Amino acid sequence: METSLDKNALAGVSSSPAAPPLAAMPQHTVYSVLGAISFSHLINDMIQSLVLAIYPMLKANFSLSFGQIGLITLTYQITASLLQPLIGSYTDKHPKPYSLPIGMGFTLAGLLLMSVAPNFGILLVAAALVGCGSSVFHPESSRVARMASGGQHGLAQSLFQVGGNAGSSLGPLLAALIIIPHGQRSIAWVSSAALVAIVVLTQIGRWYKRHPATKKARAAHAGHASLSRNQVRLAMGVLVLLVFSKYFYLASINSYFTFYLIDKFHLPVQAAQVHLFIFLAAVAAGTIIGGPIGDRIGRKYVIWVSILGVAPFTMLLPYANLFWTSMLTVVIGVVLASAFSAILVYAQELIPGKVGMIAGLFFGFAFGLGGIGAAVLGQLADATSIGYVYKVCSFLPLIGILTVFLPDVEGRRAKA
Template identity: 65%
Template sequence: MTNNSIAQPLEQAKSIAEKTVYSILFTISLSHLLNDMLQSLIPSIYPLVKTKYNLSFSDIGLITLTYQLTASLLQPFVGMYTDKKPKPYSLSIGMGFTLLGLMCLAVASGFYWLLLSVGLIGIGSSIFHPESSRVAHLASGGKRGLAQSIFQLGGNAGSALGPLLAALIIVRFGQGSVMWFSLFALLAIIILAYIGNWYKGAIIPKTKVEKVQVEKHPFSARRVSISLGILIVLIFSKYFYLASMTSYYTFYLIDKFHLSVQSSQIHLFIFLGAVAAGTMAGGPLGDRFGRKYIIWISILGVAPFTMMLPYANLYWTTILSMIIGLIISSAFSAILVYAQELMPGKVGMIAGLFFGFAFGMGGLGSAVLGKLADSTSINYVFHVCAYLPLIGILTAFLPNLEVKRKKIA
């Protein structure tokens, strides 16, 4: 075989891999919207099921923990497996678990049925996120921060839509109306089958290019391990705080300002809408200015606002929640791409690890904070959580990847 016969396919593969496929990015973002919208129905119906089944805050925390654990523990293993053996149609299979979970949630008649339902939805999520993140990586054309931001935008938008739809439909028509949302799961299965077809065709050329392009990492294994540990601690601070907002913000507003369930859901929608709006900033800014600085601003920079929130009136609570959502939402895309650059060639494993750890911290946070709310008060929970973003100071110990690479070049 001549050199030309080898070079030509590689050049063709390189051209495919370096092209940013926006149609796929926005389609996978849409599927992420549908997936996370369906997931966000779980905390959105907490006030309803708490009253209907006489649940405690600890029970609510256990429901969230069950979902988050099933959505987190499998993700790194899915990612590690698909790094070696990509499975293009596993995305549709994962959404099938979500569909089954929604159907069970609609007819659940007690606490343990609720646990089973959210567990199935969690399994669907654990399959979806590592592989869909890989699709975004494949379609990025080198603009990894932008690709992850577009991907995350869909998820955050879906998380914001869930409470709004729950307020308009589930709170009004009851638990059985969850069944209608299974139609969105069916739509997502169709979309993900289309993505699977593209994914199947993109795997071979992208893999060829990556084998040629992946360079030896400039950092020692010890430095990489320490950096990954810092990133995981930052994920802990971010998602423990977000757990207080997604699971208990509605209860906080009802308790402190005596809002109705529907009104509190609208305020949760405003917060999650701000999260969705801020998501797009982190990735592109990280591509341009360096991901370390975006991580720093996103986590440590939000601390003054979280510390003001427990002392604000309703008007300023709404404003501060929007500011917090806008700032803190830019962290995850930057953290994920930073970690993938620390460990090149491990896209699925890193995506699974960080998505999984994020969900796990959200679940653990909900359980711990629920227990704390039962023994103290919802207000006290928000006073304690206000200090979590100060952990962002650890960002100072992360290496600047861009500077290091310039020195080596």
């Protein structure tokens, strides 16, 4: 097991002219690279959530309307979501080992511009730059995680994604401790984190450049010629619907759980936030668990349990007392969060040779759904009640029954 970014892992091309090609090298899990890419994911998603957390400050500083705040979000989401599959598709055909530090450079530029932005128009440009950085990072870093997995694709994706989960939870905390007390200019201080990430990602880029032949190795080991084009299309459609059910339900918790607890149980804000933190910790645990279990028992089984299996708990939640609400959200967080690694790796094996495009498609789709879900559910809560939102969302996991239409990809591969 590798424990540091030593020269064998990240130092680049060996000086020995007799170094064997990657395809001939024995596969092993490069934990140093997985740790580095997970750390970079933490910084990337910390910055993304930080931008959302400073909206109240920007609204006050620039006298923005809620419509203008929404336009900032739209600009950010368009660049962060819609560009991801396009970038992933391009880099599948034309690998760019140093695209990761370049992408983080866009994020750095966006932060610095946001710290000195004199008007709303410049804020939009800054938000677009931060979104572009995220759109480059996710498909390419997911590819690196798969390259470093040594065949443990679920484990690698789980380790990668848990870094993002941790970063998302740190962003609002960073905003509260640093940005809000010190004002807009202090956004530039966060750029030091982006600089650290650029250094780490440059080292990863050297390792990536040293191991370009994994594309051919991946195509050779993941072929599923027995599946027809219509079967692949059906399976991808089912996966998209499963991601929809997962992220729309998560949007109801992430955005409105504190309001739900305050409204139903009359909790103070601080106590409600503790319950939300417990849920986020459960999500992080589920993210780590789902990938390795999928490697062992098969990803389709994990998808079954994590989407459809969580339905009884979500349907009980709107009728539970405070104690059982807390218990149920822990179970829901762990079980539901285990799905994404399994879905992503399943899709990558369904369409071999398109690792970047698939990662970009699903990360972008998931990110976009989170924003859309929050907006739609907010409108529903205004029109009805926050309790009604949770009753409606409790049925979303039943979409998991569509898993029955997924072909047994791993079984087919074993027979090939």
